[in-house]
Amino acid sequence: MKRRRPRIVIVGAGFAGYECARTLSRQAKGAAEIVLINPNDYFLYVPLLPEVAAGILEPRRISVSLTATLPGVRLVLGEVHDVDFDARRVDYTDPEDRGGSLSYDRLVLTVGSVNKLLPIPGVAEHAHGFRGMPEALYLRDHITRQIEMAGAADDPAERAARTTFVVVGAGYTGTEVTAQGVRFTDSLVRQNTGLRDGPRPRWLLLDLADRLLPELDERLSGTADRVLRARGVEIRTRTSVKEATADGVLLDDGEFIGTRSLIWCVGVRPDPLVEAVGLPTDKGRLCVDAYLGVPGRPEVFACGDATAVPDLTRPGETTPMTAQHAQRQGKVAAHNVAASCGQGTPRAYEHHDLGFMVDLGGVQAAANPLHVPLSGPLAGAITRGYHLLAMPGNRIRVATDWFLDAVLPRQGVQLGLVRSWSVPLDTETPEVARVPNDTPGRS
Ligand SMILES: Cc1cc2nc3c(=O)[nH]c(=O)nc-3n(C[C@H](O)[C@H](O)[C@H](O)COP(=O)(O)OP(=O)(O)OC[C@H]3O[C@@H](n4cnc5c(N)ncnc54)[C@H](O)[C@@H]3O)c2cc1C
Structure with a gap:
């Protein structure tokens, strides 16, 4: 038998x-x-997710088909x-x-x-998380919409709030989202007649720690700090959010920042x-x-x-x-x-960290491959090369999008495919019980 x-x-x-x-x-x-x-039917190459939110990469570039690349494996959705x-x-x-x-x-x-959600009033209702594809696509549309609505607003306070973006958490996710986000909003503003001659969008990056990238080598923090400040980002260390509302965020030092965009990157x-x-x-x-x-x-x-x-x-x-x-x-x-199952002998897991790479957008990165600290275009090139090698597929498509982004203006259009109720920050809150952030109802 x-x-x-x-x-x-x-x-x-x-x-x-x-x-x-x-x-x-x-x-x-x-x-x-x-x-x-x-x-889902794809493997998500998460490290490049901020580039999807910033309109550099099309979403399918970092979504590698499971059935096409894993022959002999049965996929159950x-x-x-x-x-x-x-x-x-x-x-x-x-x-x-x-x-x-x-x-x-x-x-x-x-x-x-x-x-990771912290028990801060209003955060579950008003903040946007950043962990998967729906969140990245939602954020891309949301940022685009805020810039477009700011361009049409007559009220200066509304215009200022719509062009202010607050990112909480300066680990690699928050730092990369901010670094890519500033370049994205700058490019959207350049294409918007109502905003082109006004002030640049304002980005704030908050963390309770006393430096950016607190979990990484201090030299990477220094590079990221320098690059982000040069782009005009306001870095607030030893600062957190006390309360979030529909109109803005109250910081723990008592300052209120008017914004429609609170991006939650406090960890996982x-x-x-x-x-x-x-x-x-x-x-x-x-x-x-x-x-x-x-x-x-x-x-x-x-x-x-x-x-x-x-x-x-x-x-x-x-x-x-x-x-x-x-x-x-x-x-x-x-x-x-x-x-x-009787094939080979078991082995213990042991791996010495090979260093880390933080993509700061454009040609900039902070990296320490094999613990050699690097910054500037060399770090940028090594970071992109590493991502291409590490991806299990779609490499030519990713490289093509990078080339197109280098030579063409960023495409600023909303697709509206992902609604806010479908990207709840709190994974334990049933989505049907949640109050939609900015949608009149399910469609
Ligand atoms: C924006 C961002 C940038 C990052 N950049 C880097 C980087 O540059 N370098 C680095 O080393 N790390 C980076 N990380 C961290 C890295 O992405 C994670 O450590 C890594 O994804 C963990 O892999 P995993 O397989 O454990 O989990 P995941 O990649 O999270 O995969 C888990 C899978 O399980 C599925 N799943 C969950 N629950 C269930 C369920 N109940 N039933 C069936 N399936 C389920 C999920 O849908 C998902 O497909 C980054 C993370 C983020 C968010």
Whole structure:
């Protein structure tokens, strides 16, 4: 009788899940059934998301097709909401709201992270998060709309508020969004008769820490600080938001800033599924051993942002939430899953950080590849080259968009495809219970 192939179910197709599926499909060569469950049919190259929000890259450039690039992997569109570890089964909801379940012989959980929300009045209602494609597209339209409406406004206060953008959180996300955002609004204003001769749009970047990029090397902070200030960004360190309203934000030093654009980049937390499955966690991240196995469940593995992976290069600590780690962990998880099925031997995850790159738009970047600090056009070129190499597909399309952006004016048009109710900042608030920010109703 023919023996049934073991079924390996991978939940989440981000950096960790995609790499795990890709490695397993190459290694297993049909000896195992590999199933990938993800809400979307693409792998999102998140580090270039700010370039989508700033109108440089078209959204599909950084969305790599899962079915086209992962031959031998079965894609199931859906969102897992429960795991029965004793029955070895995951339950999910598909995009048409139908329930489904899948049994597994091996399970890999790579569900990543979501926006972190702080209990500050008005933030859940009035701030825009920045973690996925819908948010980037919504933000691109929102910024475009604010500039266009400012150009038509007679009231100077309204015009000032619509051309003021407040970004909270000066980690790499907030810093990149601000750096790209200033260049985007400058280019929109140049094309707008009502604003062309007025003051430049105002961008503020806030953080509670005493420097930009507080989690990275100080030399990268210095470069980013210099570049952003030269573009006119007001950098407010040791500052946060006390309250957000429809008309602006009240800072904790008592100043009120009139704005219609509060962009929330205060960091991320593990995906809510981690809490839902009820396994032991460390600061909200799922606990695993150095082999990326869940203790007491030899058939379950986990890695990436959602997981507290012991950092063998810094004993006592866990690996940071970065793509650099998530991708490499995905590969090790694949090896260890195969080893648990009798193919090869398990290996512990160990990776020395290779440095970080922060794209500041134009030809500017702050980078420390292999811990050599770089700035200016050389850093910019290395950063773009790195992204092209790291992307699993669409490289020519991305490079073409970069070339077009260098030689043509930015296209400032709204598409209106993503409505504010569909990009809630608070992932735990049911979307139907939310008050729409700026839409009269669902359409
Ligand atoms: C703007 C921005 C810029 C960044 N730049 C860099 C950078 O330059 N370098 C770097 O190293 N890191 C960077 N990061 C961090 C990096 O993107 C993350 O560390 C990385 O994406 C983590 O990979 P992951 O696979 O763990 O999770 P993710 O990439 O978040 O993927 C998780 C996947 O799981 C899916 N999922 C979630 N819940 C479920 C569920 N219940 N059922 C099924 N599927 C589910 C999600 O839809 C997603 O596809 C950046 C992050 C942001 C937001």
